[in-house]
Each structure stands twice: as C-alpha cells, then as structure tokens.
Amino acid sequence: MTIFNIFQTTLYTISTALLVPVVALLILLCLWLFIYTGGFFGEWVKRKKMKLDRPLSEFLENIQKMGRLPDNVCAALPVHIVTYASNLENILKRSSCLKEEQIEDLNQKKENALLKGVDRIRLIVRIGPSLGLMGTLIPMGTGLAGLAQGNMSQLSSSLILAFTTTVVGIFLGISAHFFTVIKEQWMLEDMRRINLITEAMVKASDKGGPAGETL
Amino acid sequence: MIKQLWMSGILAAFLVFGIKIGVGLGSQMNHPAISKRKKWAFFAGSVLTYLLLFLGIHFLVTGLNLLDYLDRLANVLKYGMILHFILAAGLLAWGIRLLIQTPASHQHAQLKAVLLLITPCPVCATVILLNLTLAFSLFPLAPAMTTAVLFACFLGFILITLLVITLFANWIQSMDTFLGICMVLVSLYFVLTILVAPIYPEIKAAFAMAGSNNPIGHIQGKPLVLLAGTAFVFGCVGFYRSYFSKADQP
Numbered sequence: 001m002t003i004f005n006i007f008q009t010t011l012y013t014i015s016t017a018l019l020v021p022v023v024a025l026l027i028l029l030c031l032w033l034f035i036y037t038g039g040f041f042g043e044w045v046k047r048k049k050m051k052l053d054r055p056l057s058e059f060l061e062n063i064q065k066m067g068r069l070p071d072n073v074c075a076a077l078p079v080h081i082v083t084y085a086s087n088l089e090n091i092l093k094r095s096s097c098l099k100e101e102q103i104e105d106l107n108q109k110k111e112n113a114l115l116k117g118v119d120r121i122r123l124i125v126r127i128g129p130s131l132g133l134m135g136t137l138i139p140m141g142t143g144l145a146g147l148a149q150g151n152m153s154q155l156s157s158s159l160i161l162a163f164t165t166t167v168v169g170i171f172l173g174i175s176a177h178f179f180t181v182i183k184e185q186w187m188l189e190d191m192r193r194i195n196l197i198t199e200a201m202v203k204a205s206d207k208g209g210p211a212g213e214t215l
Numbered sequence: 216m217i218k219q220l221w222m223s224g225i226l227a228a229f230l231v232f233g234i235k236i237g238v239g240l241g242s243q244m245n246h247p248a249i250s251k252r253k254k255w256a257f258f259a260g261s262v263l264t265y266l267l268l269f270l271g272i273h274f275l276v277t278g279l280n281l282l283d284y285l286d287r288l289a290n291v292l293k294y295g296m297i298l299h300f301i302l303a304a305g306l307l308a309w310g311i312r313l314l315i316q317t318p319a320s321h322q323h324a325q326l327k328a329v330l331l332l333i334t335p336c337p338v339c340a341t342v343i344l345l346n347l348t349l350a351f352s353l354f355p356l357a358p359a360m361t362t363a364v365l366f367a368c369f370l371g372f373i374l375i376t377l378l379v380i381t382l383f384a385n386w387i388q389s390m391d392t393f394l395g396i397c398m399v400l401v402s403l404y405f406v407l408t409i410l411v412a413p414i415y416p417e418i419k420a421a422f423a424m425a426g427s428n429n430p431i432g433h434i435q436g437k438p439l440v441l442l443a444g445t446a447f448v449f450g451c452v453g454f455y456r457s458y459f460s461k462a463d464q465p
Contacts, residue, residue, distance in 0.1 A: 035449045035452055036453055037450050037453060038450030038451055038454035038456075038457070039453035039454065040453070042457030042459075043457045045382070051385070
C-alpha cells in the first residue's frame with residue numbers, strides 16, 4: 001500500500017462520512033426555511049397592515065415637539081422601532097455628560113441587530129447550494145466505486161441522491177436569496193426611520209423640549 | 216372522491232366560477248362606500264341564489280331523463296355560447312370602463328359591474344347541470360348528498376376567494392380598479408374558453424399524448440402530501456411566531 005493510497009482512502013473515508021451530516025443538514029435547513037417562510041409572510045402582512053397615512057418625515061416636527069413618538073405613529077411602526085424610541089427617550093431623560101456616546105451606542109446596537117436578522121438568512125444563500133454541491137459530489141464517488149464493481153443499482157441510487165441534493169440545495173439558495181432581498185429592503189427602511197426618529201428626538205432634547213426637561 | 220371530482224373536471228369548472236363569483240363578492244364586501252348591512256344582505260342574497268340554482272338543477276336532473284331532451288339541450292348549449300360571448304364582451308367593456316374612469320368617480324360602488332360578475336350565466340348553469348349529472352353517475356352517495364357536497368365545494372371556492380381578497384384589502388388601493396382588472400381577466404378567460412371549446416377533442420388527444428410520458432405522473436402522492444403538510448404546519452408556526460409576537464425583534 002503506497003502512501004498515496006493511504007491519502008486517497010483517508011479522503012474517501014472523510015468524504016463518505018460527511019454524506020449523512022450533509023443530507024441531515026439539508027433536511028433541517030428545509031424545515032427551518034418552512035418556519036422562516038411563515039415568519040416572513042407574517043411580518044409582510046403586518047407591515048402591509050401598519051402603514052402611515054403620510055411619510056414619517058411629515059411627523060418629525062410633532063416628534064420633536066413631544067420628545068417622543070406620537071401614539072398614531074407608534075401604531076403604524078414595527079414594535080422594535082417603538083422600543084428603540086422608548087430606549088432613546090430614557091437616555092435623553094438622563095442627565096449624563098456621555099449622552100451623545102450612549103445614543104451612538106444604542107443606534108449602532110440597533111443597526112447590528114437589524115444586520116444580524118438579515119445575515120441569518122443571507123447565510124443560507126451560500127450554505128444551501130454549497131451543501132447541495134457536497135451532496136452531489138459525495139455520492140458520485142460511491143456511485144463510481146459501485147460502477148467499477150459492476151454494481152449498477154448502487155450507481156443509480158447514488159445518482160438519484162446526487163441530483164436530489166443539488167435540487168434541494170439550489171431551492172434553499174433561491175428561496176433564501178429572495179427573502180434576503182426583501183429583508184434588506186425592510187432593514188434599510190427601518191434604519192432610515194430609526195435615524196430620522198433619533199435626529200428629531202435628539203434635537204428636541206437639545207432645545208430643552210419635553211425629553212430634555214430634566215436636564 | 217376528491218380525485219374523481221378533479222379527474223372529471225368538476226372541481227376545475229367550479230373553481231373557475233367560484234373565483235369569478237368570489238371576486239365579485241370580495242370587491243363588494245370590502246368596498247368602503249357600502250354599509251355593513253348592505254354588504255351582508257348582498258352576500259346572503261348571492262349565496263341563496265346559487266343554492267336555489269343548485270336545488271333547481273338537482274330536481275331537474277333527478278326528475279327528468281335528460282337523454283330524452285339531448286337535442287334541445289344541445290341547442291341550448293349552442294345559444295348558451297353566444298350568451299356566454301355577450302357576457303364576456305359585457306365584462307370586458309365594463310372592466311375597461313372601471314379602469315379608465317377617474318379616481319374621483321371611484322367613491323360610489325359599482326353594483327352593476329359586480330352583478331355582471333356574479334350573475335349565473337347560461338353557461339354557468341349548464342356547467343352545474345352537466346357536473347351534477349356526471350357526479351350522480353360517478354359517486355355512490357345519494358343524489359341529495361352529492362348535490363350538497365358539490366354545493367359545499369362551490370361555496371368553499373367562493374369563500375376562499377373572498378377571504379384572500381379580504382386579507383389583501385389594505386394592499387388593494389382601489390376596489391373599483393381591482394374589480395376592473397378582475398373583470399377584464401375573467402372576460403379574457405371566457406373568450407379563451409369559447410375559442411378553445413370547439414377544438415377540445417383535439418386538445419384532449421394531444422394532452423393524452425403529452426401526458427403519457429411526463430415526469431409529473433411519476434410523482435408519488437403520499438410523500439408530496441406529507442411534504443406539503445409539513446411545510447404548511449411549519450409555515451403556520453413561523454407565521455404565528457412572527458405575526459402575533461410582541462417581542463422586540465427586528
């Protein structure tokens with residue numbers, strides 16, 4: 001047995017050992033994607049229902065005067081933006097010399113949280129097709145080994161597995177890409193709203209408005 | 216039974232007419248300019264009309280031997296096609312009118328347009344008649360039970376369409392424009408069926424030839440149903456978590 005044969009056998013063993021985890025992961029990712037799809041449509045319906053009758057920019061003066069989000073705006077914004085606004089309000093009420101840094105920290109934390117939400121699905125765009133490709137190439141090896149021994153049934157079953165994993169992987173990739181595109185649009189829209197709200201509330205605080213009364 | 220219903224084309228026919236009526240009812244039920252009482256009266260009236268139509272056809276099929284009247288029935292069908300074409304032309308004209316009118320005139324409900332969409336035309340009635348006749352010969356159920364099952368299916372399609380339109384009512388900016396688009400689409404479908412109907416036997420042969428070697432036929436039903444069921448259940452879990460969650464999650 002030459003050293004190269006040992007390498008080949010080792011690689012073949014590693015490759016075939018990966019088949020079960022790859023197939024299991026593809027199935028689990030499919031199930032996860034079903035849940036994610038439901039969640040996505042839930043959020044989509046929510047966003048369709050919660051619509052401001054005017055753009056948020058038209059409410060900025062109102063927000064600045066009140067130092068917080070008006071109730072009608074709260075009702076038409078996603079919960080996480082309303083929570084962000086109330087956290088910002090709490091920071092503005094505090095008498096701290098590092099208020100600006102705290103606001104910056106809160107804003108960046110929010111941005112990271114939004115990015116994290118999109119990254120979760122963006123990961124599947126790459127992982128899905130990669131697992132599909134792995135699931136294609138591993139059984140091809142075993143199939144070719146079967147062909148060498150004249151085992152046609154092993155070849156056909158390996159090929160079936162190879163093609164199906166590719167299809168599932170690509171399906172995961174396409175679906176995840178679609179969700180990523182829409183989610184990114186939502187994230188940018190939310191980020192724009194958050195920045196507008198932050199600007200308005202901070203200006204209210206600077207002018208000694210309601211939020212800054214305790215200063 | 217569902218498979219037989221589908222294979223015989225009964226479900227497909229009811230699906231088309233169910234969607235057509237559902238769209239008409241949906242645009243009326245979600246119109247902001249109509250009072251709730253009028254909406255429900257209109258809905259109940261429409262359902263009752265179709266129930267009476269089903270019952271009437273049921274008694275016609277069970278009480279008469281239709282084979283004795285086959286020649287007359289063929290004549291009715293021939294004229295039915297002309298009426299069908301007139302209805303399609305009416306739908307198209309009204310649909311275009313709704314689409315090109317100014318938004319200011321969208322404030323009042325287009326009752327005539329809706330009526331045109333939900334009125335049981337001669338072809339609808341003939342379809343129900345033929346489907347009932349076919350179903351009586353296909354199913355072991357009692358005729359009255361068969362009629363009830365078919366009416367339930369028909370009503371189910373109407374209600375599902377109505378539910379979908381209600382869910383997306385916020386998304387639809389103008390109910391009249393939506394109704395106009397639907398009327399144009401339904402009329403185009405009707406015109407298409409008129410054009411396709413005479414060459415149907417040839418289509419059937421071509422379809423059988425194409426269907427003999429298609430990969431869809433090799434799909435096993437049970438695993439597919441299991442997958443669809445799993446996707447639906449998991450999707451509902453995700454939807455519930457997202458839609459009803461009060462958590463601070465982006």
